[in-house]
Amino acid sequence: MKDGIAIGGTIAVDEIKRVASYPDKSQLTTIQSISRSVGGAVSNCAITLARMDRKLPIEAIAFIGDDEKGHFLRERLEHYQNINLDQVRIAGDTPFTDVIQDSCDRSRTFFTYRGNSALFDEEAIDFGKLNSKILHIAYILLLESLDKEDEEFGTKMAKVLKRAQEHGIKTSVDIVSENSNRYEKIVPPSLKYTNYCIVNEIEAGKSVGIELRDGSGELISGNLKKVLMRLKSFGVKDWVVIHTPEGGFGFDGESVYSVPSLLIERDRIKGTVGAGDAYLSGVLYGALKGLGLSDSMKLGTAAAASSLFGEDSTSGVRNYEELIVMYKEFPKRDVLKI
Numbered sequence: 001m002k003d004g005i006a007i008g009g010t011i012a013v014d015e016i017k018r019v020a021s022y023p024d025k026s027q028l029t030t031i032q033s034i035s036r037s038v039g040g041a042v043s044n045c046a047i048t049l050a051r052m053d054r055k056l057p058i059e060a061i062a063f064i065g066d067d068e069k070g071h072f073l074r075e076r077l078e079h080y081q082n083i084n085l086d087q088v089r090i091a092g093d094t095p096f097t098d099v100i101q102d103s104c105d106r107s108r109t110f111f112t113y114r115g116n117s118a119l120f121d122e123e124a125i126d127f128g129k130l131n132s133k134i135l136h137i138a139y140i141l142l143l144e145s146l147d148k149e150d151e152e153f154g155t156k157m158a159k160v161l162k163r164a165q166e167h168g169i170k171t172s173v174d175i176v177s178e179n180s181n182r183y184e185k186i187v188p189p190s191l192k193y194t195n196y197c198i199v200n201e202i203e204a205g206k207s208v209g210i211e212l213r214d215g216s217g218e219l220i221s222g223n224l225k226k227v228l229m230r231l232k233s234f235g236v237k238d239w240v241v242i243h244t245p246e247g248g249f250g251f252d253g254e255s256v257y258s259v260p261s262l263l264i265e266r267d268r269i270k271g272t273v274g275a276g277d278a279y280l281s282g283v284l285y286g287a288l289k290g291l292g293l294s295d296s297m298k299l300g301t302a303a304a305a306s307s308l309f310g311e312d313s314t315s316g317v318r319n320y321e322e323l324i325v326m327y328k329e330f331p332k333r334d335v336l337k338i
Contacts, residue, residue: 002168004057005284006132007045008087008125009146010117010139010176011062012095013069014039014313022102022109032103037274037312038076039097041138041174044277045284047314048303050080052285052323059132061087061125063116069094087126092116106269114144121145122156127167134196134288135164136280139176140187147186154189161193170238172196172284174276175203183207192235196287198280198300201244204231212242224249224338225256239293243279243304247336248297259297260333262305262326274313279304282323302327 016035023029038047042062049058060083064070073094077083095115101108120143125135137160141147146157153159161171173194175187183206191197201219205212208230210223224242228251231240241250250257282303286296302323310316318326 002131002133004059004132004134005045005049005288006059006061006130006135006169007042007049007138008061008135009042009120009137009143010040010095011038011042011060011064011073012040012097012112012115013037013072014097014099016099016101016312018101018103021104022100022107035312036072037314038073039099039274039313040095041136041277043073043077044274044313045136045138045281046077046083047080048274048278048281048307048317049285050083051314051317052281052303052320054080054082054319056082056285056288057084057131058082059084059087059130063089063091063119063124065092065094065116066090067094069096086129091119112142114142117142118144122160125160125164127163127169130164130167130169132169134170134172134284136172136174136196136284137161138174140173140190141178141180141182142176147182150189153193155186158189158193161190165193165195170195170287172198172280174280175199175207177202184209188234191231194236195238196241196284197231197236197239198241198243198283200276201242204228204242207231212244219244219246219336221336221338225251228256239283239287239296241283241293241297241300243276243300247333248279248301249336249338250293250297252293255293256338257294257297258336258338259294259301260335261301262330262332264305264308264330269308270310270316275304275307277313278307278317285320298327299323302330305330 093115279300282300
């Protein structure tokens with residue numbers, strides 16, 4: 001019987017550099033600290049889920065290199081006995097990302113080296129050996145082999161998701177945030193074969209051509225419901241969720257939900273790397289355990305908030321029971337009506 005969650009696609013080492021402030025072009029800034037952590041959806045989500053539930057079966061599906069960064073990733077993943085690495089293969093160079101954290105406004109800027117990520121293609125997953133109930137693949141727009149056009153399904157990613165559903169596996173996708181006009185062409189084909197679409201407001205808005213932030217950066221709350229329903233109309237079978245700093249917003253085909261984010265004191269925030277992956281992990285864990293969309297979003301909200309307690313993407317994440325208490329006890333933003 002299938003159980004647990006599989007995470008496939010992007011894996012990387014995050015080289016985290018905290019700077020005094022992000023410089024203008026050709027200007028200099030001071031690096032205040034340097035650290036390293038796992039990065040990318042495969043390691044971020046797998047470890048977050050493992051920290052939430054030490055008994056949850058988790059399968060990691062990715063390519064790493066036979067290099068120092070690849071050895072680092074494998075060592076970190078092997079620390080958790082419930083993460084199965086049978087479908088982690090060795091080839092090419094391990095991807096890495098320079099994460100520049102601005103100490104002033106806590107923003108992050110990413111410079112990524114894709115390395116062997118192009119090797120993750122339509123044959124990368126051995127479905128005959130996959131034992132999970134849910135398969136999450138990330139990120140659309142970053143896995144170039146799966147972003148390629150497919151005559152029948154639209155994209156290779158859509159083809160893989162369809163194959164997963166034919167094996168009785170529920171599917172989940174995430175998108176990378178980038179400054180491009182590729183979203184409306186590449187994202188929709190995959191949503192037809194997606195059970196859970198969990199993305200941030202930038203990715204959601206660009207995927208349907210509706211802005212969710214105005215010129216001053218304010219959330220356009222009046223557009224959230226339209227975007228949720230538009231994403232659902234592409235064929236998402238179960239849940240569409242948009243996560244933002246202000247809160248999470250979800251649609252299950254019947255009801256729209258607004259779940260406020262937690263208020264975390266500024267001096268407790270060590271870093272924001274991996275908060276999106278932590279949110280997604282919480283929602284998928286809720287789905288796996290049979291929670292409704294609203295409760296799953298609350299779990300995702302708490303997981304994302306707890307990830308802020310660590311400088312890296314996973315070390316701050318608490319277990320399931322602690323996250324439930326955390327969501328109940330921490331102060332929250334006002335509920336945003338949409």
